[in-house]
Structures are given as structure tokens and as C-alpha cells.
Amino acid sequence: MNRFAELFDRLAYEPGRNDKLRLITDYFRSTGDPERGWALAALTGALSFPHAKAGLIRSLIAERSDPVLFALSYDFVGDLSETVALMWPKSSPSPHGAVEPTLTTVIETLSTLGKAHLPAQLARWLDALDETGRWALIKLVTGGLRVGVSARLAKAAAAALADKDAQDIELLWPSLAPPYRGLFAWLEGKGDKPVSVDPLPFRPPMLAHALDDADLQNLDAREFIAEWKWDGIRVQAVAAPPLARLYSRSGEDISKSFPELLDALRLPGAIDGELLIMRDRRVQSFNVLQQRLNRKSVTPKLIAEFPAHLRAYDLLADGDEDLRGRPFVERRHRLEDFIARLADERLDLSPLVSFASWDELTAARKDPAAAGADADAAAVEGVMLKRRDASYLPGRPKGPWWKWKRDPFMIDAVLMYAQRGHGKRSSYYSDYTFGVWTRGDVGEELVPVGKVYFGFTDEELLQIDRFVRRNTTERFGPVREVVHAADQGLVLEVAFEGLQRSTRHKSGLAMRFPRINRLRWDKPPGEADRLERLEAMIVQIERAQS
Amino acid sequence: MRPEDILMPTPVGLCCKLGGFHIDPTRPVGRALITHAHSDHARAGHGAVLATQQTLDLMRLRYGDSFAGTTQAVNYGENLELGGAIVTFHPAGHVLGSAQIAVKAGGVRIVASGDYKNVADPTCAPFELVRCDVFITEATFALPVFRHGDPLGEIAKLLHSVAVFPERAHLVGAYSLGKAQRVIALLRQSGYHAPVYLHGAMENITRYYESHGIALGELRAVSGASKAELAGTITLCPPSALTDIWTRRFPDPVTAFASGWMRIRARARQYGVQLPLVISDHADWDGLTATIAATGAGEIWVTHGQEDALVHWCTTHRLKARPLDIVGYGEEDEDAATPAPAERGAEP
Numbered sequence: 001m002n003r004f005a006e007l008f009d010r011l012a013y014e015p016g017r018n019d020k021l022r023l024i025t026d027y028f029r030s031t032g033d034p035e036r037g038w039a040l041a042a043l044t045g046a047l048s049f050p051h052a053k054a055g056l057i058r059s060l061i062a063e064r065s066d067p068v069l070f071a072l073s074y075d076f077v078g079d080l081s082e083t084v085a086l087m088w089p090k091s092s093p094s095p096h097g098a099v100e101p102t103l104t105t106v107i108e109t110l111s112t113l114g115k116a117h118l119p120a121q122l123a124r125w126l127d128a129l130d131e132t133g134r135w136a137l138i139k140l141v142t143g144g145l146r147v148g149v150s151a152r153l154a155k156a157a158a159a160a161l162a163d164k165d166a167q168d169i170e171l172l173w174p175s176l177a178p179p180y181r182g183l184f185a186w187l188e189g190k191g192d193k194p195v196s197v198d199p200l201p202f203r204p205p206m207l208a209h210a211l212d213d214a215d216l217q218n219l220d221a222r223e224f225i226a227e228w229k230w231d232g233i234r235v236q237a238v239a240a241p242p243l244a245r246l247y248s249r250s251g252e253d254i255s256k257s258f259p260e261l262l263d264a265l266r267l268p269g270a271i272d273g274e275l276l277i278m279r280d281r282r283v284q285s286f287n288v289l290q291q292r293l294n295r296k297s298v299t300p301k302l303i304a305e306f307p308a309h310l311r312a313y314d315l316l317a318d319g320d321e322d323l324r325g326r327p328f329v330e331r332r333h334r335l336e337d338f339i340a341r342l343a344d345e346r347l348d349l350s351p352l353v354s355f356a357s358w359d360e361l362t363a364a365r366k367d368p369a370a371a372g373a374d375a376d377a378a379a380v381e382g383v384m385l386k387r388r389d390a391s392y393l394p395g396r397p398k399g400p401w402w403k404w405k406r407d408p409f410m411i412d413a414v415l416m417y418a419q420r421g422h423g424k425r426s427s428y429y430s431d432y433t434f435g436v437w438t439r440g441d442v443g444e445e446l447v448p449v450g451k452v453y454f455g456f457t458d459e460e461l462l463q464i465d466r467f468v469r470r471n472t473t474e475r476f477g478p479v480r481e482v483v484h485a486a487d488q489g490l491v492l493e494v495a496f497e498g499l500q501r502s503t504r505h506k507s508g509l510a511m512r513f514p515r516i517n518r519l520r521w522d523k524p525p526g527e528a529d530r531l532e533r534l535e536a537m538i539v540q541i542e543r544a545q546s
Numbered sequence: 547m548r549p550e551d552i553l554m555p556t557p558v559g560l561c562c563k564l565g566g567f568h569i570d571p572t573r574p575v576g577r578a579l580i581t582h583a584h585s586d587h588a589r590a591g592h593g594a595v596l597a598t599q600q601t602l603d604l605m606r607l608r609y610g611d612s613f614a615g616t617t618q619a620v621n622y623g624e625n626l627e628l629g630g631a632i633v634t635f636h637p638a639g640h641v642l643g644s645a646q647i648a649v650k651a652g653g654v655r656i657v658a659s660g661d662y663k664n665v666a667d668p669t670c671a672p673f674e675l676v677r678c679d680v681f682i683t684e685a686t687f688a689l690p691v692f693r694h695g696d697p698l699g700e701i702a703k704l705l706h707s708v709a710v711f712p713e714r715a716h717l718v719g720a721y722s723l724g725k726a727q728r729v730i731a732l733l734r735q736s737g738y739h740a741p742v743y744l745h746g747a748m749e750n751i752t753r754y755y756e757s758h759g760i761a762l763g764e765l766r767a768v769s770g771a772s773k774a775e776l777a778g779t780i781t782l783c784p785p786s787a788l789t790d791i792w793t794r795r796f797p798d799p800v801t802a803f804a805s806g807w808m809r810i811r812a813r814a815r816q817y818g819v820q821l822p823l824v825i826s827d828h829a830d831w832d833g834l835t836a837t838i839a840a841t842g843a844g845e846i847w848v849t850h851g852q853e854d855a856l857v858h859w860c861t862t863h864r865l866k867a868r869p870l871d872i873v874g875y876g877e878e879d880e881d882a883a884t885p886a887p888a889e890r891g892a893e894p
């Protein structure tokens with residue numbers, strides 16, 4: 001358990017994806033079965049046992065510490081699990097029965113242990129672990145073990161044991177169960193590849209490259225079919241009645257979050273589509289979908305208020321027949337037929353956008369409402385171009401599919417604060433808070449409207465970093481306030497995808513996906529945009545939605 | 547005689563009227579007795595300074611030749627008569643040359659321990675327990691959440707990371723007096739014999755340690771090394787350098803920080819380091835309480851740090867205890883310095 005805790009501890013401080021991956025792979029390599037399998041289960045969220053409540057942890061420490069010292073310590077540390085882990089009294093060198101538990105022991109015991117025995121068992125384990133081990137154990141049993149590692153990353157780390165493709169594991173995953181002995185045996189060349197017996201397999205999705213306007217000249221309009229790119233969540237709906245499953249783009253099973261859609265999947269097959277919220281036959285904006293995603297428990301009321309809908313792009317399997325090798329035009333015909341047979345109002349086809357030339361498509365992208373998207377236009381994120389003859393290929397092959405997003409919203413904002421980044425960027429001021437002008441109590445002032453971390457080149461990062469260091473007006477720990485007056489400061493052209501009202505921000509607004517589009521060294525901050533302009537944008541967006 | 551008649555706590559430090567001196571005064575005084583060379587205890591500008599030879603040397607390295615009017619080196623255990631008081635210096639185990647200062651008058655002995663730790667450290671003389679009537683203790687890590695553990699275990703974490711990421715440089719932030727040399731000695735003790743690289747700011751002090759017979763193996767200056775050469779190596783630097791543009795000379799650096807504060811996640815995160823190493827030159831909770839009990843003192847004065855917790859502990863163990871309000875300790879002390887104030891977000 002201590003070694004597993006050490007891994008979790010290190011992952012919690014390591015920001016880099018690739019570095020996290022290497023740490024996990026190193027752990028898998030140096031740890032045996034079944035311990036590493038349970039670690040993989042913990043990392044992928046595949047563990048389930050009843051969690052202990054914080055109150056139990058509190059009462060355990062209350063029996064073992066002075067209340068004043070505990071209060072002072074908790075106040076200083078700020079986290080209950082960590083405080084308890086650190087001040088847990090040291091047991092004498094070889095306390096009776098205190099052998100360091102393995103992760104395997106902990107998980108196997110927890111899944112069968114009666115509630116009444118939990119406090120004493122936990123105390124015995126805590127006696128036998130070190131500080132980090134105790135911290136990880138308390139987090140594990142209270143369900144709070146999170147270190148910013150995705151299930152996908154953990155699987156990729158397992159694949160890296162044997163230079164296997166992470167996609168291979170992704171395909172096998174639904175048929176595997178902890179502690180994954182068969183998987184590790186295969187990865188280490190000591191066993192055969194586990195057989196995928198899942199009746200509802202996930203098929204790795206095909207993704208598109210972003211299209212630059214310049215790319216268009218090299219493409220022949222006659223070879224492509226266009227459809228709208230909807231602003232929802234890309235999903236894969238797989239059915240083998242009476243079973244059905246909904247996967248996210250990364251292969252995560254999200255069936256539990258959208259039970260009403262599963263009922264609609266009555267024909268065997270696999271649909272690639274976009275999950276949207278539909279009210280009165282109108283697609284709602286991503287902001288509305290976000291409200292449903294934010295809720296933890298799916299109640300009938302939530303379903304009635306935010307009805308989920310699947311808009312189909314592609315058909316990957318029809319019954320037992322795998323269609324992925326067929327050209328897109330053929331799959332599209334099969335899809336139209338499939339959706340017609342299903343005849344369910346919770347599922348429909350994503351309509352095609354007709355065009356004879358790139359100019360016509362450019363116009364359609366600019367004004368989707370006039371080009372057939374009608375009232376759903378606010379949920380259109382852009383257009384997708386798909387080669388008529390393209391097979392369905394996993395990953396992001398260059399050429400067959402292009403996404404061509406609508407022009408983003410754009411404002412000129414003023415840099416107000418800069419914060420040091422993490423990992424490779426830790427010596428650079430790379431996170432920026434920007435603001436726009438508004439009338440304050442004492443005249444014109446800047447109000448922060450968002451934070452931006454990317455969109456700039458390495459060269460631009462150096463320039464901004466230099467600017468920040470030379471124009472700091474105050475320091476708050478890792479944050480620097482940067483000069484921002486009408487005649488002094490740096491203007492950032494910020495692009496973003498959407499805007500919504502928010503009570504969490506002083507400006508009353510929250511931006512979706514902001515990034516730096518351009519540095520406006522040429523522009524005096526006094527000429528940057530005003531809050532009124534953002535408010536007008538919101539009104540416009542809301543009008544388009546209503 | 548009341549203890550306060552021997553050593554009077556004042557806002558600028560402990561004052562012994564009887565002997566005509568201050569201990570670790572935070573402002574210039576006529577005669578100062580200095581426990582150790584960390585800058586919050588050892589300041590420049592006193593008329594006369596009495597300290598161990600190493601402390602005087604280290605002060606000279608830091609402040610230049612004219613850091614005091616006159617100096618007098620004191621050996622551990624040597625009896626000094628100052629006015630009506632007998633003064634002796636005893637090893638504090640904190641850094642090279644660090645001392646506890648015992649002051650005796652009228653049959654009452656008070657020990658001002660400065661900063662101390664009661665665990666093994668190959669770079670300085672071990673802490674000596676001095677029995678006394680009043681014990682003045684620091685409280686930097688005086689909460690039961692602070693138990694520093696085995697420093698070799700922390701070094702093992704660092705070496706494991708070097709093994710996993712052989713193409714990256716490892717930067718270890720460590721205070722330049724004491725901590726840096728201890729980390730190097732611990733690396734050698736752990737069987738790491740490759741050259742260790744040094745930031746320019748710690749070269750002088752480290753060479754001084756070596757001149758005192760503390761073997762630190764092969765040391766190299768970072769300034770002369772190419773980026774490629776630094777792959778897979780370990781470099782010691784002052785903590786402030788970890789976020790400096792200076793780090794750009796290293797290939798994809800992993801940043802580590804050796805400090806007792808690294809025990810607390812929120813603190814470690816404030817520094818943005820990837821590898822917090824719990825290595826401290828101050829006694830931890832168990833060390834403080836065990837030492838207090840072993841001195842046999844019936845009265846404990848608590849200074850700089852978490853005074854409340856330690857005073858509470860003393861009281862519950864039937865010891866008379868009081869916090870001292872001395873301004874200025876722990877502010878510049880390189881290890882005791884608390885991290886920057888909690889992040890004040892720029893988030894609206």
C-alpha cells in the first residue's frame with residue numbers, strides 16, 4: 001500500500017501527461033499481480049465498495065489525540081484526511097498484528113467487511129502505514145482519491161509496458177475485470193491476448209482535423225459531403241437488445257447518465273452521433289446540456305426538464321455486420337435506413353448540407369439558419385466535411401474528415417494578472433487574467449472577464465513573460481499584477497466559443513474556451529473593448545436560442 | 547534569582563543585563579552572542595560578536611569582513627565569564643557551527659537553544675542535551691502533524707525519479723547554508739556518486755563545509771555545464787531559483803524542494819514543485835517534545851513558530867510555559883521561512 005500511495009502522491013504533483021504516464025508504467029513494471037491490477041482499477045475508477053464517512057475518520061482521531069492539538073493542526077493543514085494521516089500516533093516498532101496491508105488486502109477486505117468492523121480494521125491499517133500510505137488509505141476509503149489521471153491515461157500506461165497501442169486495450173477493456181491478470185500477462189508476453197467477448201464493444205472513434213481556409217483550395221468540392229457539426233457530446237450508442245450502452249468519445253460508459261436514450265436503442269448496431277438536449281423539437285445550446293451534465297443524480301424530473309437526444313452521424317455496425325470498411329456514402333444510406341426503422345423521436349439523422357461549390361459552403365457556414373439549420377442554428381458549431389469514399393478509421397487520419405468551425409467570438413481585452421504555469425512552464429508567466437473596461441465607482445476601470453492559458457506560440461510566450469516581469473505592479477505569491485491603464489499595458493485579442501451568465505464571476509459572465517488569437521502590441525489599452533459589448537453578445541446569443 | 551533577571555525577553559531578542567549581552571538580537575547591539583549563522587539569527591552591525599569559529603566564518607562569508615566591530619570565537623563546552631554570568635556553548639545539531647547557549651547565574655541555568663534538531667546529520671556536530679532549569683525552544687514545526695521521518699527515504703524518492711526520467715535534469719531547491727550540504731551528504735550516503743551540480747549562490751558555503759572535512763564528493767558549477775551535460779544530473783539551488791528564468795538552461799527539469807514544510811500538501815503546492823522532499827534542519831514535533839522533557843526544565847519559553855501548540859503541550863504535561871514575543875525570527879531563516887502567503891487569486 002505504501003508503494004501505491006507513493007505513486008499517487010507523485011502523480012498528484014506531476015502536471016505533465018507524458019510524465020504521469022511514465023510514472024504509472026514504471027509502477028506497473030516494478031509491481032506484481034494482483035497489486036498492480038488493483039492499482040489500475042483504482043486509477044480507472046473501476047473500484048466499487050461502500051465508502052466510509054468523514055465522521056468515522058474524525059472519531060478515530062478524536063480517540064487518539066488531544067482536541068486542542070487536533071484543532072490547531074486541522075486549522076493549519078486544511079484537509080481532514082491529510083491532518084489525520086499526519087498526526088496519527090506512531091505505533092511502537094512492532095505493534096501487535098500491524099503488518100503493512102497491500103492495496104489488494106485493503107480492497108478485498110473492504111468489499112466484504114461489515115460496517116461494524118470498519119473502524120477497528122481501519123485503525124489497524126493506519127497503525128501499519130506511513131504518512132503517505134495513511135493519506136492514500138483515508139482518501140481511498142472515503143472515496144476522495146483523485147489525482148488528475150484519466151482512465152484513458154492509465155490504460156495507455158499499461159499499454160506502454162509492451163509498446164502496445166492504447167487503442168488495443170481500449171477495445172478489450174469492456175471484457176476485462178480487475179485485477180486484470182490476463183491483461184498484464186499478455187502485455188508481458190506471458191499469455192495470449194485476452195478475448196473480447198463483450199456483446200457491446202466500444203469502437204474507437206474517427207476524428208477530424210481542423211480545416212484552415214487555405215486547405216480548401218487543395219480540396220475538390222465534388223469529393224465531399226458536408227453536414228453540421230453539432231455542439232453537444234460526441235457519443236457511440238451500441239445495442240444488442242435487450243442490452244444497450246452509451247459510450248463517450250474516449251470509451252467511457254456513460255449509460256447511467258442517459259437512461260432514457262438506452263430505451264430508444266431497440267435495433268442491434270452501433271451509431272456514432274452527437275448527444276444533445278432537445279426541447280419542443282429544438283436543439284438546445286451546449287450551455288443547457290452542461291446544466292444536465294452538472295447534476296449528479298439522474299431523476300425523472302431532470303430527464304423531463306433536459307430530455308436527451310441522439311443525432312446520428314454514422315453507422316458503424318448494423319446487426320453483426322461491421323460497416324467500418326465501407327465508403328461513407330454507403331454507410332450514410334444504411335444509417336438513413338436504420339434510423340427510419342428505429343422510428344423513435346429521441347433519435348434522428350444529422351441533416352446534410354447541400355452545396356455545389358466551396359463558396360456556397362462558406363456561406364452556409366456563415367449563416368447556418370439560412371442554410372437549413374433553421375431554429376437549431378445556435379447549436380451549430382461549424383460544418384464537417386467527409387470524403388464520400390472514406391472508410392471509418394480509428395484515430396485522427398489526415399484527409400478524409402475535416403472540421404470547419406464557425407468563426408469564434410472575438411474581443412480585445414487587457415492583460416491584468418499573470419500567474420506562473422506548471423511543469424515545463426513553471427518558470428514562465430503563462431496563465432493570464434484579462435479584463436475589459438466598464439464604468440466603476442471612480443470612473444473607468446477594468447473588470448476581469450476570464451483567464452487564458454493558450455493560443456500563443458512559444459515565441460509569444462517569451463515576449464509576454466518578459467513583458468510581465470518588466471511591468472509588474474504587485475506580487476501575490478505566484479501571481480503578479482501587471483500594469484493596466486488606458487495608456488499602458490498589453491492588449492490581447494481573445495477568441496472564444498460561447499458566453500453565458502455566471503454569478504461566480506464579478507463581471508457576471510463566463511466564457512467558453514477562451515484563447516489568445518493575437519497579441520495587440522500596437523493597440524493602446526484604452527481602446528480595448530468594453531463590458532457592454534460582451535453584454536450585447538450575450539443578449540444576441542440568448543435571442544438566437546429563444 | 548528569577549529567570550527573567552538572568553535573561554530578559556525583549557522584542558529585539560534575549561537580553562542578559564548581568565552579563566551585558568544579547569542573544570541573537572534582531573537589531574544592532576553592543577555585544578551579541580550568536581547561536582548560528584542563519585541570517586535571521588545572525589545579523590551584521592553588532593559591536594562585538596561571540597560565536598563558534600564556524601559561525602563567525604560563515605557570517606564573514608555572507609556579510610564581508612566588517613560584519614562586526616570585534617569578534618571572539620568560543621569553543622563548545624568552554625566556560626566564559628561575562629559580568630555575573632557563566633556562559634557555555636553546546637552543539638545544537640542544526641547547521642555547521644550551530645550552538646545552544648547556556649547562561650548560568652545564582653544557581654539557575656537557562657538554555658537558549660536557537661534552532662536545533664536532535665537527529666543525525668553528517669554535516670554538523672550532534673545535538674547535545676543540556677540539563678537546565680529553563681529551556682528556551684523554537685517552535686517552527688511544533689504541531690503533531692510534523693514528523694519528518696527518515697531523510698534517506700526522501701533521498702530514495704529523488705533517486706527513483708532520476709532513474710525513471712534519465713533524460714531530464716533534477717533541480718533540488720535547498721537553503722544554501724546547511725540544507726544543501728546535508729542533501730549532498732545524504733545523496734553520498736545513499737550510494738549516489740555522480741557529480742552534483744551547484745547553483746553559483748551556494749558554491750562558497752559548500753566549499754567552506756568541505757574545508758572543514760565534510761566530504762561531499764565531486765561538485766561542479768552549473769555555470770560551466772552545457773544543457774546536454776545536465777541531463778540525468780542533480781543540481782542544488784536556492785529555492786527561489788526554482789521559478790527563475792535560470793531553470794531554462796536545464797533539459798526539461800523536474801523540480802524538487804527539500805524542506806520540513808513539504809509535509810503539508812497545500813504548502814508544497816504553493817511552490818509548484820513536482821517532488822516535495824521532507825528534509826528539515828529543525829526538530830519535528832516528537833523531537834521538540836522529547837527534548838523538552840529530557841532537559842529536566844520546569845519552565846519552558848517558546849519562540850518563533852507554532853507557540854500555541856507547544857505551550858499547550860507543556861501545560862498538559864505540568865510544565866510552566868510561556869510564548870516569547872520576539873520579532874524577526876523565522877522570517878529570513880532559510881529553513882524556518884514560511885512559504886509565500888496563501889495565493890491571492892487574480893480570479894475575479
Ligand SMILES: [Zn+2]
Nearest residue numbers: 584640661879
Ligand atoms: Zn536556523
